[in-house]
Amino acid sequence: MAGLLLTGLRPALADAVMVAVAANFTIPMQAIATEFDKDTGHQARLAFGSTGKFYAQIRNGAPFQMFLSADDETPARLEREGMTAAGTRFTYAVGTLVLWSAQPRFVDARGEVLGKGSFGKLAIANAKLAPYGRAASETLNALGLLDALSPRFVQGENIAQTFQYVQTGNAELGFVALSQVMKDGRIGAGSAWIVPASLHAPIRQDAVILKSGQGNAAARALAQYLKGDKARAIIRSFGYEQ
Amino acid sequence: MGFSDADLAAIWLTLRLATVTTVLLLVIGTPLAWWLARTRSWLKGPVGAVVALPLVLPPTVLGFYLLVTLGPNGPVGQLTQALGLGLLPFTFWGLVVASVLYSMPFVVQPLQNAFEAIGERMLEAAATLRAxxxxxFFSVAVPLARPGFVTASILGFAHTVGEFGVVLMIGGNIPNETRVVSVQIYDHVEALEYTQAHSLSAAMLVFSFLVLLALYTFNPTRRKA
Incomplete structure (x- = not known):
């Protein structure tokens, strides 16, 4: 009882919010959270992990007030299941898919290397689990290459692992996130083809305030902050659209 | 409780992997355990420590180093390519190599304990009989160490079945090649297919329990007199 009262009386000015963040958004979110803490006096505490695991944890009472998902389906599903604060779901970033190789000049500017097939393994994120994997599979389908190339797939469970396969050279090339190969606003190493957005459905990453964060001032402030100019500039600098 | 074709393929692959791994481990592990049990060399400590490393290392560490070492720029990767074997990651035999390393202590340590328990006198007696x-080794040590062999085989097999982190790192999730049961369960959970995840997980749980039950029922540790 006393605890409840104390929580209720705490000034809304400085609140803490526990945020579950999709692993692919780790670095941008750390930068945003630092600015957010400085600018608002609130505190964003971040936990990083896979979207599927966070879903299971949230359904089983995990102490998160806000969820930044790697897709748009999982937040929508939580909303349908009544696990979120009504009307708080929004898209905070849109991912860009690239075909990337760690070797220079391996991938040409129009991705024609795919049709030539002069490679052994093509790394792709699991299309069932990872939004970038689904976008990659849609892209290959649009190019008419899905059936021809699927025997050469090596699948990462998520986009981070897929990147690792390509970076270590175990796969000559692979579909990864632009945010993984961007360095200081440009492609850092190797060679890449930025896949035109017209070849796949948008890779939307949605955020939502969870039911337990309904009255949390920091959660509301963070949602606002993510839509603001400062956060958007950070998000863009890491290779996401908005 | 039904299994899809993909689930059955994963189960079959896992059993094949565990069988090949266990056989190889008995072949490699027996002389190694024998040496560890009898040597007075200063190398005993370092070799024993290396064998035991997988017990304490997170599987991701082992998997990550294997990915780098077996990859095209790694020393082992360059060797396998030079020998015309291609690259090991993302192949069944890559998983075999990883599993042999990963399950090594579960086979070597029970064997080593069994060999150490035999003692010098029994072997000296065999020597005086001109063996x-x-x-x-084959007519005295192996029969006496039989419980050690049973324990080593069961633990090596079961531990390979339960392997996850290493496979995840170097497997690439290829059906019939590297998608083992634990990875299949992980996929089901991540895709929120909880019913399928339950079936396979329950099967894994029952299997593991039965294996350990068999181990403790039929192969009790020798009681002190």
């Missing part, structure tokens, strides 16, 4: 060392 050559190799003969003494």
């Amino acid at each position: 050559a060392p190799l003969d003494a």
